[in-house]
Amino acid sequence: MPSEFDLIRRHFTRPARHTALSVGDDAALLAPRAGMQLAVSTDMLVAGTHFFPDAEPEALGWKTLAVNISDLAAMGAEPRWAVLALSLPVADEAWIAAFARGFFACADAFGVDLAGGDTTRGPLNLCVTILGEVPAGAAITRGGARTGDDLWITGTPGHAALGLAHLRGEIALPPTAAQSCLASLHRPQPRVAFGQALRGVASAMLDVSDGLLGDLGHILESSGCGARIDVAALPLAALHACGADEALSRRCLLSGGDDYELLFTAPPSQREHLAALALGHGLPLSRIGTITATAGELVLHETDGREHTTAHAGYDHFA
Structure with a gap:
């Protein structure tokens, strides 16, 4: 041996x-x-x-x-x-x-x-x-979000969690969708080049490892602010296309982990620049909400106009 x-x-x-x-x-x-x-x-x-x-x-x-x-x-x-x-x-x-x-x-x-x-x-x-x-001085931390900033997410979050649901027998994905989702789970692609391009553009940022809502909570805590998410703006269509229903799609996107996509905030003045960056990097980019003034408050704006606060606790190894 x-x-x-x-x-x-x-x-x-x-x-x-x-x-x-x-x-x-x-x-x-x-x-x-x-x-x-x-x-x-x-x-x-x-x-x-x-x-x-x-x-x-x-x-x-x-x-x-x-x-x-x-x-x-x-x-x-x-x-x-x-x-x-x-x-x-x-x-x-x-x-x-x-x-x-x-x-x-x-x-x-x-x-x-x-x-x-x-x-x-x-x-x-x-x-x-x-x-x-x-x-020196250019690192993007979790603590720079400001009221009025836009909230953005890269890529197609939720695919890794959908792949895990497939492995656990919660859904039987079609072969092509299963291959794509399992690739997201097993071989994540860190957004290194895009992260560097966001220096001087993003005001706060982290990667989504424990679920979008839970990880967003870290930005809100560090920045002393709140957020409002527009459900209609979430990239749920990619999950529906894999065969997931609305409930499973929402759970995977909002609470699933292992995506390693970048969740970041930026002033509205950066919208055109961010659209150009995303196009240049060939990376899907979704503007999913707004940073608000109420510290720690996370509000979901539903497609029918209803609004409700939601918890932003992510995966906890000791819970």
């Missing part, structure tokens, strides 16, 4: 692009570029909580890195380095090789060096610390 160090050398040691010293020493040596701030985030994926224990390892390798890269996209940062810690029940070389292929495919796609990490025996647990750069 290969040793821990054999596994690291065989599957996780590669030439570095922008790391002074990477895998193989007690610590990595990084050299941030002049005028940049470091953006750092950590996410953990745990078998049985974040993914099914029998998940396909190559897709899991991609997702393990992609969900972390998405955190940097949400701040307008450029991903540069990752540190990977793996807890593995057994040293299954075929599984590890497939996981590494997916991980490095994502790393190559977004220009990330694996700078170091650790492996140990234990329950299947995948943890990445991602580091990136953003020009």
Whole structure:
């Protein structure tokens, strides 16, 4: 059976692009570029909580890195380095090789060096610390939304949750729709380039990992404001086209997680610029509401004109 160090050398040691010293020493040596701030985030994926224990390892390798890269996209940062810690029940070389292929495919796609990490025996647990750069003072945080700002969402949120509902037997999607939704669930596409294009445009931003309403609540809390969502403006048609009814479509879009789309606010004066950006990036973009003055209040404006407040609690690991 290969040793821990054999596994690291065989599957996780590669030439570095922008790391002074990477895998193989007690610590990595990084050299941030002049005028940049470091953006750092950590996410953990745990078998049985974040993914099914029998998940396909190559897709899991991609997702393990992609969900972390998405955190940097949400701040307008450029991903540069990752540190990977793996807890593995057994040293299954075929599984590890497939996981590494997916991980490095994502790393190559977004220009990330694996700078170091650790492996140990234990329950299947995948943890990445991602580091990136953003020009000093240019990071987009959750705390900049202002009354009157528009509320925007990229892409087609809800597809990942619909894919999960398909896996759980809650709906039987047609083959083409199932393939699309499962791709959203298993191989999310961080909006890195679009996030960087939003520097100086978006007033507040985050990525949707725990559900649109729940994650919007973080912006409202950090910015001390409220929001009004126009249900007619939500991109529900894409979910209907997959075969989901109105109730399931709304649940997946508003409360489903794992989309890793960008939810952001921007002044109305930026509407034409944002439309041009979305067109240039080939990315669907929906203006779904407005930021309001009442701190913490989240109102849904229904298609029939009714309005009602709603909770904005997202997924909670300890609830």
